[in-house]
Amino acid sequence: MKNFILKGDIAYSENKDKIKTIEQGYLVCEDGICKGAFEKLPKKYEEFPLIDCGEKLIIPGMTDLHTHAPQYACRGFAMDLELLEWLEAYAFPQEARYASLEYADQAYDVLVKDLKKSFTTRAVFFGTLHKEATTLLMDKLEDSGIVTYVGRVSMDRNGGMNLQETSVEKSIADTRDWLQSIEGRYNRTKPILTPRFIPSCSDKVMANLGEIAESQNVRIQSHLSENPSEIEWVKDLVPASSCYANAYEIFGCMGSPEAPAIMAHCVYSDQAEMEIMKKHGAYVAHCADSNMNLSSGIAPATKFLEYGLNMGLGSDIAGGTSLNMMDAIIASIKASKLYWRLIDSNSRILTFEQAFFLATAGGGSYFGKVGAFEDGFDFDALVLDDSETLSPGGLSIRDRLERMCYDSGKCVVAKKFVVGQEIALG
Amino acid sequence: MKNFILKGDIAYSENKDKIKTIEQGYLVCEDGICKGAFEKLPKKYEEFPLIDCGEKLIIPGMTDLHTHAPQYACRGFAMDLELLEWLEAYAFPQEARYASLEYADQAYDVLVKDLKKSFTTRAVFFGTLHKEATTLLMDKLEDSGIVTYVGRVSMDRNGGMNLQETSVEKSIADTRDWLQSIEGRYNRTKPILTPRFIPSCSDKVMANLGEIAESQNVRIQSHLSENPSEIEWVKDLVPASSCYANAYEIFGCMGSPEAPAIMAHCVYSDQAEMEIMKKHGAYVAHCADSNMNLSSGIAPATKFLEYGLNMGLGSDIAGGTSLNMMDAIIASIKASKLYWRLIDSNSRILTFEQAFFLATAGGGSYFGKVGAFEDGFDFDALVLDDSETLSPGGLSIRDRLERMCYDSGKCVVAKKFVVGQEIALG
Numbered sequence: 001m002k003n004f005i006l007k008g009d010i011a012y013s014e015n016k017d018k019i020k021t022i023e024q025g026y027l028v029c030e031d032g033i034c035k036g037a038f039e040k041l042p043k044k045y046e047e048f049p050l051i052d053c054g055e056k057l058i059i060p061g062m063t064d065l066h067t068h069a070p071q072y073a074c075r076g077f078a079m080d081l082e083l084l085e086w087l088e089a090y091a092f093p094q095e096a097r098y099a100s101l102e103y104a105d106q107a108y109d110v111l112v113k114d115l116k117k118s119f120t121t122r123a124v125f126f127g128t129l130h131k132e133a134t135t136l137l138m139d140k141l142e143d144s145g146i147v148t149y150v151g152r153v154s155m156d157r158n159g160g161m162n163l164q165e166t167s168v169e170k171s172i173a174d175t176r177d178w179l180q181s182i183e184g185r186y187n188r189t190k191p192i193l194t195p196r197f198i199p200s201c202s203d204k205v206m207a208n209l210g211e212i213a214e215s216q217n218v219r220i221q222s223h224l225s226e227n228p229s230e231i232e233w234v235k236d237l238v239p240a241s242s243c244y245a246n247a248y249e250i251f252g253c254m255g256s257p258e259a260p261a262i263m264a265h266c267v268y269s270d271q272a273e274m275e276i277m278k279k280h281g282a283y284v285a286h287c288a289d290s291n292m293n294l295s296s297g298i299a300p301a302t303k304f305l306e307y308g309l310n311m312g313l314g315s316d317i318a319g320g321t322s323l324n325m326m327d328a329i330i331a332s333i334k335a336s337k338l339y340w341r342l343i344d345s346n347s348r349i350l351t352f353e354q355a356f357f358l359a360t361a362g363g364g365s366y367f368g369k370v371g372a373f374e375d376g377f378d379f380d381a382l383v384l385d386d387s388e389t390l391s392p393g394g395l396s397i398r399d400r401l402e403r404m405c406y407d408s409g410k411c412v413v414a415k416k417f418v419v420g421q422e423i424a425l426g
Numbered sequence: 427m428k429n430f431i432l433k434g435d436i437a438y439s440e441n442k443d444k445i446k447t448i449e450q451g452y453l454v455c456e457d458g459i460c461k462g463a464f465e466k467l468p469k470k471y472e473e474f475p476l477i478d479c480g481e482k483l484i485i486p487g488m489t490d491l492h493t494h495a496p497q498y499a500c501r502g503f504a505m506d507l508e509l510l511e512w513l514e515a516y517a518f519p520q521e522a523r524y525a526s527l528e529y530a531d532q533a534y535d536v537l538v539k540d541l542k543k544s545f546t547t548r549a550v551f552f553g554t555l556h557k558e559a560t561t562l563l564m565d566k567l568e569d570s571g572i573v574t575y576v577g578r579v580s581m582d583r584n585g586g587m588n589l590q591e592t593s594v595e596k597s598i599a600d601t602r603d604w605l606q607s608i609e610g611r612y613n614r615t616k617p618i619l620t621p622r623f624i625p626s627c628s629d630k631v632m633a634n635l636g637e638i639a640e641s642q643n644v645r646i647q648s649h650l651s652e653n654p655s656e657i658e659w660v661k662d663l664v665p666a667s668s669c670y671a672n673a674y675e676i677f678g679c680m681g682s683p684e685a686p687a688i689m690a691h692c693v694y695s696d697q698a699e700m701e702i703m704k705k706h707g708a709y710v711a712h713c714a715d716s717n718m719n720l721s722s723g724i725a726p727a728t729k730f731l732e733y734g735l736n737m738g739l740g741s742d743i744a745g746g747t748s749l750n751m752m753d754a755i756i757a758s759i760k761a762s763k764l765y766w767r768l769i770d771s772n773s774r775i776l777t778f779e780q781a782f783f784l785a786t787a788g789g790g791s792y793f794g795k796v797g798a799f800e801d802g803f804d805f806d807a808l809v810l811d812d813s814e815t816l817s818p819g820g821l822s823i824r825d826r827l828e829r830m831c832y833d834s835g836k837c838v839v840a841k842k843f844v845v846g847q848e849i850a851l852g
Contacts, residue, residue, distance in 0.1 A: 073817045076829030079759070080777065104816035114814075292760040295767050295775065321756075323833035330747075333505070335716040342724050342768045349721065351506065388540075389500045394533035403502030406747035409835025 002420065003030050005045060006381060009397045010054030012060050012373040013357040016019040016305065021397035026050075027058055029379040032420030035372040052170040053383045056414055057400060060371050061121025061380035063363030064324035066221070066264040066285030066314025068126040069137050069150070070095045070104075075318040079293045083227040083319075087296055088160065091318065095128045095153075096162035106134035112140045117425050118323045119408075121380040121418045122367050124149040124221060124262055124285075124314075126194055128166055131178045137184065142189045145423045147367060151194025151221055152178045156205050159196075168204045174213065188419075190219075194263075198234045198247050204412045210252025219259050221285075222248065225273060226265035227296045245273040249280070257281030260366065264314055267291055267299045274307050282365055284311040286358065288335035289328060290319030298339040301332055301358075302348040312363020313355075326408035329355040352402050383415035428846065429456050431471060432556045432807060434479030435823045436463045438486050438799040439783040442731065447823040452476075453484055455805040458846030463799040464524050479809045482840055483826060486797050487547025487806035488751035489789030491692040492647070492711030492740025494552040495563050495576070496521045498537040501744040505719045509653040509745075510625075512720055517744065521554045522588035528817035530559035538566045544749045545834075547806040547844045548793050550575040550647060550688055550711075550740075552620055555591055557604045564608060571849045573793060575822075577620025577647055577808050578604045581633050585622075596628045601638065614845075616645075618688075623649040624660045636678025645685050647711075648674065651699060652691035653722045653766075667692065671699040672781040675706070683707030687793065690740055693717055693725045700733050709792055710737040712784065714761035715754060716745030727758055727784075728774040738789020739781075755781040778828050809841035 010025040020037075020346065027044050028035040028187055035045065036350020074094040081089055082404075092094070098104045115123070127134035127150055134152040141148045155164060156171040165171035193209045195201040201209075209341075213220050225231055225244045234244045239385040241247035245263070248254045254276065255261030263277065264285040286301050304311050313328040320328070336350035370378050388410040389403050404411045432453040440446040446463075454461040454471050461471065463743035500520040507515055524530045541549070551567075553576055560578040565688045567574045581590060582597040591597035599661055605617055619635045621627040627635075638645050651670045667673035671689070674680045680702065681687030689703065690711040703710065712727050730737050739754040740746070746754070755778075762776035790797020796804050814836040815829050830837045842849040 008632040015525055073819070074505060076815070076832035077778075077821070077825040079828075079832075080775070103818065120595075297767050298764070322835070324833075326834065334715075337718055337721040338724070338764055338768070341721050342764070345597040349506070354501075383440075389502070391536065392529065393499070395503070402505075403747075406502035406505075407750075409748075409750065 005050045016357040034377040036375045053086040060360040064123040065312035065363040071318035073107040076321040098133040114413035147188040149192040151192040155200035178309040193220040206251035221262040224263035225268040245276040254280040285314035287314040287316035289331040325403040379420040387414040431476045442783040458801045462801045483810045486786040490549040491738035491789040497744035499533040502747040524554040524559040573614040575618040577618040581626035618759040634649035647688040650689035651694040669786035671702040680706040711740035713740040715757040716742035752831040805846040811838040
């Protein structure tokens, strides 16, 4: 069905500070594109078939701007270490298993099945360094209907015996071969260059990725200023850099406003890093849940917003423990409250409006016109059953939305559309 | 059915640092009492009917040591203020609605329905100041099968026009009348004296509650050291007190090891308050989620544990937003990590073992031999379906348990028993 209308209780971000709601409104899809949300159905759409969603909520799909596909299999346990020790003890041994395509097949099946049922309609993934397993992941994601960027991970140092490219040349060749092998293969699945982080990539590999990004117009994602020990290490590894963000800049890995980089975490990013991020149009992937689980700290999310940085939320599996983007919304609000209480009493608290914006239109903008119900946006929509979270007396649509996010385990995805195509949830 | 056996994958806290697991073990119930969890079924129980739970997990029921029943109707939205302003703007107006028994009937129906489906088998509730509505709540809880303490709230000052007892005498009479009216009425529902907190209760009312506690052997619950402004206020209100806990002590409201008080929050409790709590055998109700939502801060939970205080977890609806005690487990772990990172790098991080203990045996001990599967404990058990959170290759029982808590929205309560009685979940 190319043209249709969803009728129900509609909510979406009009801007970062305002959620627009329409009671029993009409959301129009034409050829996969949203034509707007209306209180009264415009005459020209009266012939479109109407799907009556009753009292259900209709909101934009959510974007997960940073997550590690292979780590889904080890999510939610062994959360007792800080970043660098955790990577070595748990994440790297898990990722090494994806040398087996059979394991990758099973594990990625579970991930993609859960992703389809989730609130996520767009996502940006780290894979592993394995070309075949990463391509297999991309095949499965393409079939799912979810729109994604996926990165084969570059890492030619400090990964240990079982998870490290064997030479600079091998790393460079694997990236080149992987990009060639998937050229023209997908409609909704794009490759993204993925240096794990500075400690994992030699100068030569970093510089090579910067060159590919520039010459082939491919985007880049990585990690930035997540943990104090990591930041110290990066200073040692790139002594010429003025800060961690500048280290990426030196190698041409900070992207451009036309092909923006995603930098996950930015827990310790100061004014200098914010300026570099802004100059390059880079996106902050704010992963508050992961930053608590790995004892990293709290990123100054409201400062980033006020400074006008591009930003979205990331589940950061398996530093984060669930694909649930409503949980990511709430984690980011809670974290900002503790930031205010414990770090900077002059900072502002992230409002629900702002956090919801980040999970929808904020992160969505990385994909283009995505994450709101304005005319011309891709038609990414969730139809949500919140009947298990209601109260006597009733609630406004806005308050139903907020409560649903706070008690998301009780919220059921009834229907999900990506670029107008309905996703099979089962 | 009085005697029976559950067979499945069993886990419970052997002590605060160790979770005992038994693969395909046998959990024996005799007359509502647990006779132990066994790898091999003892001969003497072979005649008991066996309920085969397959691959499901069997764990002790959870205790919610602090929560506000009337605020369930306003949970999960308007989380934009600190404690004192939040009470005035949202919580008090909501509680005032329970003057209507019709409203109370509807709202408490929703609460009790959700409570039955939850991981909670024991809970300690604040009601409102309304005698009738509080008794109605107790009637519904008695019918539910969940074992609870419920308090009519005493508050004769600073509640505003609509939520305040009209005089000291009225407050005292209402407590006395309420206690008399429910005497002998319930099997599993007990009254608990509930001065809201020092700012809500005049000296005379506090002293009267202390006297009733002593003379009638009734327990007390209240709030302690949640928020800096609240603590300042208490200092002004009880100038003779050396600290907030001492203010309760002065009025005889700190309980005794035989009839311990529950003090919710203790975010800012220092060594002096810890000593008072320990002397009286008081329980800390640790409410990490609420303390984030109301920007209160982080309670030093591992310090309390190391000092040997009694402690459990509270959902603290509606500072907290969900009855889900697995979420409370995870919130307490995350909070302790940020406490370490941002407040005291000498503090220890709460382990999963410890947080699980707090939600089961730690809080459960307030009710007696509750919260573990030792011989002689009340048979409170949850049978949990975690099939939606599994991974290729399988996980140990302990890791399944941890993951379930981190992704609790996907965990389904299949069966629930309290003192051997199966609770209807539907």
